[in-house]
Amino acid sequence: MAMPTQILIPGTAAPNQWHALETSGVLEELHSVVNGLTPAQAAERLAQHGPNRIEQVAHTSLWARVLRQFNNLLIHVLLVAALVTLWLRDYLDAAVILGVVVINAIIGFVQEGKAERALDAVRAMLASRATVLRGGERHEIDAADLVPGDVVLLESGARVPADLRLLRTKNLRIDESALTGESVPAEKDAEPVAHDAPLGDRLCMAFAGTTVAVGQASGVVVATAAHTEIGKIGTLVSDVQSLSTPLTRRLDQFARQITLVIGVVSAITFLYGHFIGGLPPLALFLAVVGLAVAAIPEGLPAIVTITLAIGTAAMARQRAVVRRLPAVETLGSVSVICTDKTGTLTRNEMTAVRVMLARRTLDVTGVGYAPEGGFHHDGSTQDPAQDADLQRLARCALLCNDAQLHHTPEQGWVLAGDPTEGALLSMALKAGLDSVEDASLTPRVDEIPFESEHRFMATLHHDHAGRVFALLKGAPERVLSLCTQDLQGVPLDASAWRARMNDAASRGQRVLALAECGLPVGTRALTMGDITPRFTLLGLVGLMDPPRAEAIQAVVDCHGAGIRVVMITGDHAVTAAAIGREMGLRDGQPLTGAEIDRLDDAALTARLAQTDVVARASPEHKLRLVATLQAEGKLVAMTGDGVNDAPALKTADIGVAMGQRGTDAAREAADLVLTDDNFATIAGAVREGRTVFDNIKKSLLFVLPTNGGEAGLILLAVFAGLAMPVTAAQILWINMVTSITLDISLAFEPAERGVMQRPPRPAAEPLITRWMLMRVVFVSLLLMGACFFVFNWQLARGGSLEMARTAVINMMVVGEVFYLFNVRSFTATAFTRDTLLGNPVAVWTSAITLVLQLLLTYAPPMQKLFGTAALDAPTWGVIGALAAAMFVAVEAEKAWLRRRGVQHI
Template identity: 45%
Template sequence: MIEKDELLKPYSLDVASTLTALNATENGLESNEAQRRLNLYGQNKLPEPEGKSAFVRFISHFKDMLVYVLLAAAIATAFLGHWVDTWVIVGVVVLNAIVSFVQEGKAETALAGIRNMLSSRAQVLRDHKWDEINADELVVGDIVRLKSGDRVPADLRLMEATGLRIEESALTGESVPADKGTAAMATDSPLGDRSCMAYSGSMVSAGRGVGVVTAIGALTEIGQISRMITEVETLDTPLTKQMDRFSKSLAWVVLSMLALMLIIGVLFHGQGIAEVFMAAIGFAVAAIPEGLPTILTITLAIGVQRMARRNAITRKLTAVETLGAITVICSDKTGTLTRNEMTAQKVLTRCGQYDVSGDGYQPIGDITIADKKVVISNAPCLSALLEVVSVANDTHVIMENDEWRIVGEPTEAALRVLGNKASFDATGYVRLAAIPFESSNKFMATLNDTPSGERKILLKGAPDRLIERCKTELNANGATEVINASYWHQQVEMLGRQGLRVLAAATCVVPSSKSTLELSDLEQEMVFVGLIGIVDPPRPEAIAAISECHKAGIRVKMITGDHADTAKAIGIEMGIGNAETIKVVTGDQLEVASDEELQQLAGSCDIFARTSPEHKLRLVMALQARGEVVAMTGDGVNDAPALKRADVGIAMGIKGTEATKDAADIVLADDNFSSIEKAIEEGRTIYDNIQKSLLFILPTNGAQGFVMLFSVLLGLTLPLTPVQILWVNMVVAVTLALALAFEPSEPNLMSRPPRKPGTSIISAPFLLRVAIVSTLIGVLTMSLFAFELASGSSDAIAKTMALNALVLAQTFYLFNSRYIEVSSLSLSRLLSNKVAWLMVGTLLLLQLAYVYLPMMNRWFGSTPLSMTQWGICILFGFIVFLIVELEKYIFRKSKKA
């Protein structure tokens, strides 16, 4: 037995050589031999994926340097007997992990989606007779029979093919079923050109065939894609990377300051080590933004809800923000940029060239010439062509659940809809005989009685095959004349350059005594009628979305299994490039390119044709190697590995396979490319709001850290205890900071370029603001605490006032943070976010509980305050608001200078 990797490519061998290599015969295997191979090589199914347990996924949310510091602080407080502090710190850490775990949702199940594509039953030749068995019992060397409607159960080298056409778009990206035959192909033939192969998971759309199994399970083409998914390494998102760098930097700063506090407090001020250690823990708790993970998670979750309203369903939370950093969108063509509904767009006869309006399978549209609607009865050539394409047609278009769908083949459906748009009535025709479509002939013919009493042969198919069979053509007057073959070949080439798939039509009146139809009958008096140009039309909304992406500095690259000419024409029509500059790279070129050459091609070219799943994956990786943040869209199984590797994988929800949806981060509920543009806009808004949250939270923690650090360094009494600091952090985070998640989009959001990959989320002006506000609030808090103690107030009152001043200063600072540069001194701006005022009210209620409830007084050491003392705290907050607005004014002036 020969494994697939050892076997010569079966599509490059003739049938006899393939059978020999597989140690098989055209009479099939004996049952005992089949059982031996089954025991030796296993069943025809894909391996089960190894999933992470819920416990492992939950624990992963604790992998953060700041969390480690907090847990160490909790352990230290436990050793010192400060159990309230211990449980509050642990509770905060665990709560953040639970929120992140719940929002993240279920683990990926991409392989399950692929396994569902495999056939459950198969017709197999065993012991010299045909039998039906479970598909997972197939072995290499089995002879399998296929018919229309079957799902191919394994990779097959075809031995017989009669009118066999197989829908392979999920594997190849081709928008029409592939014609199949038995002739061997070149060894370097791409997947979409291997006409003598039938691949596992694809669907037989017409005809019948017989083939020998060349690969099963994980060794099939779909199995290779499955393996690629398991091997694809998912990358951290830009936000994840930035927050990881930020956490590590902050952790080292905190640890350094802890060491400094211990040294200064013990050696220089003679304080007890336990006292200084608690102060150091208080500093750690103060400086670390415990609520930040929760705020980030909630902000992203709100973005998920907003995107869902825009038909973008998010499976992975961090993908929401990553969308805002996208620099390149790699898009599959079929079903993503196009409708995946073949449409007749051009008709060319000797009467002229006609344009056909309307997209898809709905029978709405007009046939026009020179922008004037055609009267069919005045166009004999067009009338004859419509007769051929409507009558010599086995496909039906029906309305089901308010949606037009086809029963049959997409190409014939396009011709059927063309006849429907012209209101052609085919009900009076009676079919007497037919020659079905076969890949060797590339045409279909029928013998019909017409309503007028004539008997006709109606022929449609590949233009080159019909032109060579016709001696005459129908002229503009409806009469016949000698065919001008060179003219028609030129027209075929012209339509092909427009990205159209071209079919031809011919007809012939025969004696009423004729009742059979043979191939030889098609070489008699056939009259060439004209050509039909068919296209998988672009989505109009996708064209507009691509234009918007270009304005936002995002490049759109089309990756397709179609031929280069078709891909180029569609790319030009979509607005991806223009005819002068657009360049198409084929899968053959990608195959021989080195990694360095591939990176250059990926950066400079925007259309890639005749690609395989491996090519798509390599292209995504090449773009990422260039520093790009990549979104990959698709709907077929062949897109799944690239979707998983991309920074954001986007699947089509309606026409996408389950494997693609499960491999993706985002699923479009409406299969609309324009939803991607809206999702990117939402992603940018979310990033802005996360920046605003950081701009708000960091000075909050900075001020607390300032108070604790300088109290120890100066040998002063601590204004706040660690548990009081935790209270401030949590109530501010779940109220004030949360309000920033509801901020609307900034003006001209989609007119600015994507933020550069690797750019820090905290810029230099950002750090300056953090430093100024941290120092300002810290100094005011320490000054108020010292003033109260000097005035004879108790330690509890001084600490309660210091904490209240800290909270109210942050409340006022919230309104500064809602606009990073723009002034907040505007009534309309102050009132524009109703959630902000709701959160301020909630915070005040929490603070009233903190100050006046006896239970809170016992837990946190707080005490009731007078109205005068509240007024002093409010005044301190207002001073902070005015000073920050002055800083923003100075910054705006310096920026203009």
Template identity: 50%
Template sequence: MPTEAHHGLAAHEVVMLLETDPHRGLDEGEVARRQERYGPNVLPAATGGGLLLRVLRQFHHPLIYVLLAAGTITALLHEYTDSAVIFGVVVVNAVVGFVQESKAEAALDALRSMVRTRARVVRGGRERMVPSQELVPGDLVLVEAGDKVPADVRLIRPVSLRVDESALTGESVPVAKDETVLPATAAVADRHNMLYSGTLVTAGSGTGVTVATGAETELGAIHRLVGSAETLVTPLTAKLNQFSKVLTVAILALAALTFGIGLARGQDGAETFTAAVALAVGAIPEGLPAAVTITLAIGVARMARRKAVVRQLPAVETLGSTTVIGSDKTGTLTENQMTVRAVWTPDGAEYEVTGSGYAPQGEIVHGTDGTVAVPRPRSALWWTLLAGAACNDAALTHEEGRWGLVGDPTEGALLVAAAKGGLDPAALPGEYARAGTLPFSSERQFMATLHRDPGSGGGTGHVVLVKGAVERVLPLCGGWLAGDGTVRELDADAVLRAAEDLASRGLRVLATAVRTDSDPRVFDEDVLDGTLTLTGLQAMLDPPRPAAASAVRACHTAGITVKMITGDHAATAGAIAERLQLFGDVGGSRGDAGVLTGADLDALPAEEYPEAVDRARVFARVSPEQKLRLVEALQSRGHVVAMTGDGVNDAPALRQANIGIAMGRGGTEVAKEAADMVLTDDDFATIEAAVEEGRGVFDNLTKFIVWTLPTNMGEGLVILAAILFGSALPILPTQILWINMTTAVALGLMLAFEPKEAGIMSRAPRDPDRPLLTGALAFRVVLVSTLLVAGSWWLFSWERAEGAGLAEARTAALNLFVVVELFYLFSCRSLTRSMWHVGLFSNKWIIGGVTVQALGQLAITYLPAMNTLFETTPINGETWLRILGIAALASLVVAVDKRLRRQWV
């Protein structure tokens, strides 16, 4: 029988269906048989390629194929230095890719570990503790406060049971549980007669029958979603793959053309083949894989300093292309700490409660004049705060400088509110000793406690304190407490209007009541009816993070749409969204922009679904499957999606998103392992900083590519020209490798340290369909390549005509390539502005790199050992002047082109 149907059956029907005993449980023989049938209560291990296959996958790339072929051929031609350099680049790139893939696959291991705990069961009439992996369907399970639920369980005997299901459903407060039969169509978040594997019991106790274990649990369903979610390539990876394929075809075509032309001209076959290989080696940007890795790594380091830890290197760049952020509400946009925001008393006064979270720091102030309210003992405000704090089973903690909570978040909020009003929650159990309790239940919907009253005559009297849902507490009251301390006739309509006003702001409203001079001998629900005095209302919410609203505005300014995707109620989610101004970028309200629930999404026709999802800003009461579908729908609309979250229920969507972002402090290990990036401060505002860094990384990678390609193209074309004209090669393969590798390290990589340009967060996200190089940038690459080919060929020919030897002419051409690259590097520091605008010395790394490269060029030109190794020879001062003149002319041409084409870059 499917797990989803058990909540729709009566408890005794479930017991019969699973052939178990509601009091004695299963006997050991039956347990053994079912363990053999159903297997262990663990999530299945992921199946995938072995170690060898994962290693081989790292070499599955067009440019890598060409590099491997070039490395092999150069080795066969006994050019061992060239071959070693090429193979070294390939190996480094493969190692980085293998490490990244290993980290990504850890998500499923974290999910499996969540169910490995111990469970309390009844077997053969005896209570015992067993490893949770030994549970089978039909086992009788016992749970109490503090336990992690070990499997999916249908409750049969709950006692004031409340369960924190936020990690599974996104519900911001613990859910009260009972055994009531529910409709078969009830969503997971509404199945109050079920306990689900991996959730946490916060209060009460209960007994239930295990209905699903291992992969058949709701956690198992999420495990399957995580496993099936496609691990997407990043925008940069996709563009580089496409770029590499085009470049590979072009390189092979040019090499084949070169070889064919040489043979047609009757040139020596071996020499022509060597020239073709030289062309291929020259045209391949060997430094590109290393440059991408190092640039991304620098971005990772910058983000870590801004409290965003990146687990996958390409995620750095993906942030810069993000067009939509789908954010979980609880614990991401909000603090996941319930906080009382307002208190209403029957005299019509409304008070604002300042501060947020569980830290008892803040004040209660009058809503009219803003003065601090000091509750007068036994006034309505004082009784309201006392009832919330004394009729309470939670406790505040203070460890390592951080305030926390043991117990229900709602009760924690009431304790903090009392502390802000001058009451000491820690002292209340001693001052108002509890003599009886009517615990909260889903049927009762209120909690009542009997206390010794130190303020009564002689301190021997008793008082009843009550807190609960307004609609349940109000019928128990016969009056309300007026401002002068007297009991007046209850105006139920006024109370309901106040409650509705508070609820309309997205606040959760609780009523408090008191009964003084109570008889301690008679304390039950019946005697409370009509005898209580209403003291007031307390309204609370899980507050938005302080910097979240400004971060959302910054994202809107940057052209990024923020959408809230949560399992919480629509009213709560909509109210938080309005506080965060999620609807601000469309100039509307929650009604105009759209708040869609999970039921709304299921009702949408398939053809309307993507557009409706794109238009809406808030999605409430959604399941893990729906979160995953939302991400897929946004991606189908061409969006680059960043998904944030902290719960188990977020893991599939985190994996499917272009970039998954998990919370470091409050997030589950599952979410962290499924994500590409983890926020160490759990602050949505950190995403804004990460987006800024990501855009800077993409800019710097683009600058490197625009800088390096002209050299590779120029080197290839120079070889082709030599074959066409039947001339000697102006530069040799060994010299080409020197140019490519030294300039990439000493010059090109310095662009990775380039500071972010002004206004980077004021421009729209990069269009995912936009090519890596725009038409204007592609023209610039061709322009500089042409200048390199023309300049080096002219210089090579000039030197030969002036009587210089072949080695001297080649040395001149080699240095020309490097010096033009050096000048061009300063131009590439900004793709639109002049180098004077960005500041000549604003990137000190470039100055250091230029110095190192200059020393390298002097070494390869004048050191005898380098002359022998690279077949170079010293050149005179006049040659250097010609080299500098050509480089200056090339820079001037590039500057003019940049100014003319600025708007198209």
């Protein structure tokens, strides 16, 4: 109970401080009574406050969502390219380009409703029916008709229909994990708490959307609809604006740059050709159109989409389902992962990890509810059957227990009951006890259920020898006060036991004490009068929700990749620090929700830099932490499974939800869903995300020199006053054929060596880096020079213009085939078997491309359509020699980069 100075008096409570008022003060503030409102009062308040439902936000219209998909500069450039090809009556290429635009629009349209579905999921968490007192009479009503001042009755299994200030409780525990993140049901009572108590410490409150695990209660409604804690989360979700991803930002920047360059170069070319070169305007216009078509990377959006889709498929095989394609690449850019604790880093299954007996302490192995594991002392395995003290403690844990464990082939060990009791039951089974046999040998005759007032559970048992005894389980301080000796018959040293209890608590363990006492033969009922200081202390049991072993390794992998992991939880600071320590996080002085409320932005940034553990955090805190990290320029991923995580999941650059334990609200707000609820899957997803971005960069390194070489060739012809080396239709052939075949093969590239040993990319890093630009310019010049040489060489030896243009097309494509094997690695040498043959798709697409070129060169229909002509053997020999020389030149440039220490461009 809070100190009197912390309790508010009627008339001084803010709307969110009902927890700090006495029950009489709450009823006075709400003008209500313990028997509830009258029907007339309820009707009046319903008209005043409105229904208890989260109102549905008007959804964006269908056509608005469709049109929004075309509001993108690169799409505008592609539409211009399509119009140009239509003007040239090249309907096939125009259809291909428009198809790319439509595919991208469909993908965006399908993903558009994420926030709306997240709100629907939050809305669905409100209960549909409620039991209330109206004028002293019990009624079951639609939960939407609840109003402030209504008195609601709760019982086991019920969903809380609104935010309630509890008036009376009986053995009440509420599962608040979806709201606060705590895995153990919260023990509730009607006593007020401090006005600044965090959400998880407001034990006199029951919040909408949570579920009664056990017990009964009555409470007065203090908030409905959007004013409830869960309603505030819905508001946060609707207020959050989805951020663009690093990839979309880089593509937008690239589109603006290339559009500007194309416009400026085209204008300069036209002006130079007309006023200085004296070329006819129509011919010059056709040349400028060819230049624009050459410079536009028509296939780039398709390549990006396909690369992301391939990454999506690869991640799905690793149990990570992508709900939004750019999320694949975003994972590769992430520099901070903010993760929920319960069920994400931990198993969300309480486990007994320590047994403290009178003379020694045993470590208990095994995780979760599966009765698999053993007992160890100082590193040596103990036989529980030979340990009489352990057997007596385990028997108490088994018999003074209402939980049940069932095993199914599909789900494994499943708990029916309280998680804490499930952990004790599993520990007893590990000690070799049999729940059915022991219960039959020592049947329960009577019990005193656990209640927050006395903080223990007691059971009465008879055995077949006629002995009668009581078993006790509960809060250590309460049980210790009822014990006079330990199992060795030694008078109880309470201070020594408290020291052991505090040591376990400092490790993040929840501690329970177990005791027993003999009673007179013939005792058939157990009363509070029997629970007096005469018990024998059997020992203490430390329990915790243990970290996943694979999650610990995943944190190590993330640190190796330069990714910071921050654990954000609703747990107490001591528990959070203990878990953080086991996870390998910086756990010194965990940041708390109360601190977050006090600190300004600058102070919070400095404080957050000191620790990786945040405790007692509310949804608003998580949202602010994500925003604080983003303000530092960090790319933030947020993982979570509760409705309390939904706003932060949507705010983060990428939201990662748990698929099994996750709520619908969390899954709908997320970009990525882990179907195995395993934090370790994130490390594999990050690796795949980095690989995807690498492959997109390789695609750019491949396609841009093609566009640059073609554009440079046309510019050279215009400024030199020569005939056009290629036509616009031939340029489109080169661009689309190589994009559909060669460029796509790069989407199948495996991960670069050391991909998880390099730091994340800076958020502000451009799509085209300095080293990439150097490579693009270098290869563009090589292609342009080779094509210009072949064009003039063919004309000089008496070839027709059609033959010269055909030689240029083939020089460009064959040069790209050779260059494809250069670009498979950024700086590593291509003179290895793995580089040449490690991607079978690259080999096959190269073969297909060469076959298509032969058809273009020798098939009469293709000759007529594209204006090509057959080439002789010497021409092919020159083309092959120049392509091989280009390959060697690029490898020399890569060797130069390696000597400078550049491993990744």
